[in-house]
Amino acid sequence: MNFKTLRDFDFNGKKVLLRIDLNVPVQDGIVAETTRIDRVKPTIDYLIQHGAKIVIISHFGRPKGEVKPEFSLKFLTPVLEKQWGYSVGFGEDSTKEITLLENLRFDPGEEKNDLAFAKKLAAHGDIFINDAFSMSHRAHASTEAITHLLPCGAGLLMEAELKALHIALDHPEKPIIAIVGGSKISTKLSVLHNLVKRVNYLALGGGMANTFLLATGHEIGTSMCETDMVEEAKKIMATAKESNCEIILPIDCAVVEKLEPGTSSDIVDLNNFPNNKSAVDIGPKSIDAVCKILESCKTVLWNGPFGVFEIKPFDNGTNKVAQKVSDLTKSKKLVSIAGGGDTVSALDNAGVVEDFSYISTAGGAFLEWLEGKELPGVAALKNSASRAA
Ligand code: ADP
Numbered sequence: 418m419n420f421k422t423l424r425d426f427d428f429n430g431k432k433v434l435l436r437i438d439l440n441v442p443v444q445d446g447i448v449a450e451t452t453r454i455d456r457v458k459p460t461i462d463y464l465i466q467h468g469a470k471i472v473i474i475s476h477f478g479r480p481k482g483e484v485k486p487e488f489s490l491k492f493l494t495p496v497l498e499k500q501w502g503y504s505v506g507f508g509e510d511s512t513k514e515i516t517l518l519e520n521l522r523f524d525p526g527e528e529k530n531d532l533a534f535a536k537k538l539a540a541h542g543d544i545f546i547n548d549a550f551s552m553s554h555r556a557h558a559s560t561e562a563i564t565h566l567l568p569c570g571a572g573l574l575m576e577a578e579l580k581a582l583h584i585a586l587d588h589p590e591k592p593i594i595a596i597v598g599g600s601k602i603s604t605k606l607s608v609l610h611n612l613v614k615r616v617n618y619l620a621l622g623g624g625m626a627n628t629f630l631l632a633t634g635h636e637i638g639t640s641m642c643e644t645d646m647v648e649e650a651k652k653i654m655a656t657a658k659e660s661n662c663e664i665i666l667p668i669d670c671a672v673v674e675k676l677e678p679g680t681s682s683d684i685v686d687l688n689n690f691p692n693n694k695s696a697v698d699i700g701p702k703s704i705d706a707v708c709k710i711l712e713s714c715k716t717v718l719w720n721g722p723f724g725v726f727e728i729k730p731f732d733n734g735t736n737k738v739a740q741k742v743s744d745l746t747k748s749k750k751l752v753s754i755a756g757g758g759d760t761v762s763a764l765d766n767a768g769v770v771e772d773f774s775y776i777s778t779a780g781g782a783f784l785e786w787l788e789g790k791e792l793p794g795v796a797a798l799k800n801s802a803s804r805a806a
């Protein structure tokens with residue numbers, strides 16, 4: 418790979434500015450799942466063992482360039498200490514061997530890829546290491562601009578993710594099914610244009626499916642969807658048709674009047690959708706349809722849960738399909754690759770994480786990688802290496 422890695426640097430006595438992705442799933446103020454934290458531990462260990470001091474930078478949620486205390490990263494310091502086994506200080510005044518700085522997105526310069534903001538960040542380190550593969554589809558100050566200011570390289574997780582995805586997917590066996598669900602509709606839609614050209618089936622779930630259902634003229638009551646994305650969804654369906662990609666939409670759903678734990682739900686057919694209810698999961702007929710197609714496939718790529726898996730029993734659709742993927746993978750009939758912050762959480766909840774062929778920490782970046790696009794964060798590391806050469 419044409420970028421520098423940890424092995425290319427002498428870290429002794431150096432301060433390393435380390436970009437990681439701490440955008441972890443949180444429920445009621447508690448970290449629900451620590452995969453993203455645990456998967457950067459090898460990089461942390463390597464840097465500490467090689468005599469570096471580490472200054473960690475990350476975003477968390479969408480504070481949109483404003484200081485919003487509910488998005489502070491401070492609550493994560495004890496979690497990092499526990500998962501990594503080092504003491505971690507918080508904020509610019511910390512003198513610990515590992516320091517966590519405040520949420521990057523409190524500054525509007527971060528998402529604007531602003532050089533002045535990158536300069537402020539660069540002041541905290543001698544070397545920049547990017548170990549946030551899951552953010553490499555964004556050219557932000559902490560993934561792009563910063564690479565013009567410090568010597569830079571990829572962390573061990575970034576390296577491992579890219580290698581694993583290449584091995585698994587450089588020559589994927591067909592038929593390929595992509596499963597795309599979850600809630601980040603508009604950000605993921607743009608990826609689907611290219612994805613439908615590369616896969617044989619696209620199964621949709623979550624808010625994503627709802628937007629397509631609306632585009633096909635279905636009633637979806639009060640379900641989560643993005644009405645201004647309906648035209649986009651129609652275009653994707655047209656591209657899919659031209660490319661012989663079959664889009665699989667739910668045919669039945671679990672619906673609720675109000676989404677809260679312990680709420681009662683019904684299963685309804687999509688041609689009979691009550692106007693005062695929301696779809697929160699796919700129903701049994703839809704589950705069967707996806708499982709049947711999975712049996713005929715050789716590769717599955719999965720980002721985004723089928724339903725609101727955080728609230729039981731609306732994890733049912735995701736769990737059943739995950740179990741099917743797990744069984745087929747174990748019997749060597751299917752190569753299964755999944756990625757995404759919440760997707761990892763949902764598969765963990767389904768108890769199948771160990772059974773998949775590969776699980777990436779990245780969702781959006783994973784989808785864009787699948788499209789065959791050069792990721793800006795990775796390109797920035799490559800460009801920096803070629804400038805230095
Ligand atoms: P990832 O982080 O894996 O990329 P997303 O962030 O796009 O996935 O989506 C995950 C979120 O989508 C979960 O919090 C889940 O509750 C939500 N979700 C899934 N289905 C629905 C639905 N039908 N209505 C509302 N939210 C949904």
Ligand code: MG
Binds near residue numbers: 758759
């Ligand atoms: Mg998410």
